[in-house]
Amino acid sequence: GAVVSQHPSWVICKSGTSVKIECRSLDFQATTMFWYRQFPKQSLMLMATSNEGSKATYEQGVEKDKFLINHASLTLSTLTVTSAHPEDSSFYICSARGTTSGSNEQFFGPGTRLTVL
């Protein structure tokens, strides 16, 4: 099956610093990638949708200047949490959808645990 990787798997940073998370589709080309945030014992909350080569579409309430998303190629999307604060601590998960016409399947990465001190 399709494989999606994320790096790093976990990161601890100081308040005020920026953190970049990478999401890669390893064996398929992903025209669309999704970024989710998940708090403990809660569901996945969609933050933004990114299409290769275009600007990301952010969900209501998600600050685009704080969560910078870049989808520069068909296999890589990055999420940068700028000026991170403790309330940004969460589990960030990306997913990717392939180029197959009509395909709705999303393949999820293993997630990145962010802890902001």
Added chain:
Amino acid sequence: GENVEQHPSTLSVQEGDSAVIKCTYSDSASNYFPWYKQELGKGPQLIIDIRSNVGEKKDQRIAVTLNKTAKHFSLHITETQPEDSAVYFCAASSGGKSTFGDGTTLTVKP
């Protein structure tokens, strides 16, 4: 927008018994309904999915049923095993965008 409700939030069964998780959705335009299994500290894994032109789909011990008229779909796991213990999420997808249920924590007791 789409609203997905999932029940129950927790489910405990004895090994070998069946487990059923139910979801309802609100947007009649939703046409793709995946189910994901998430183990602690990991990302969700697709275990089975169903499209709106099908009423039932089975894959070994896992089956999913869809009632488009009533806008609900269910996950059925038979002959449960301890390794089935995890959080299960349903989702409803329309136009490529998925809305997730709140999850069901399934515990299979040996």
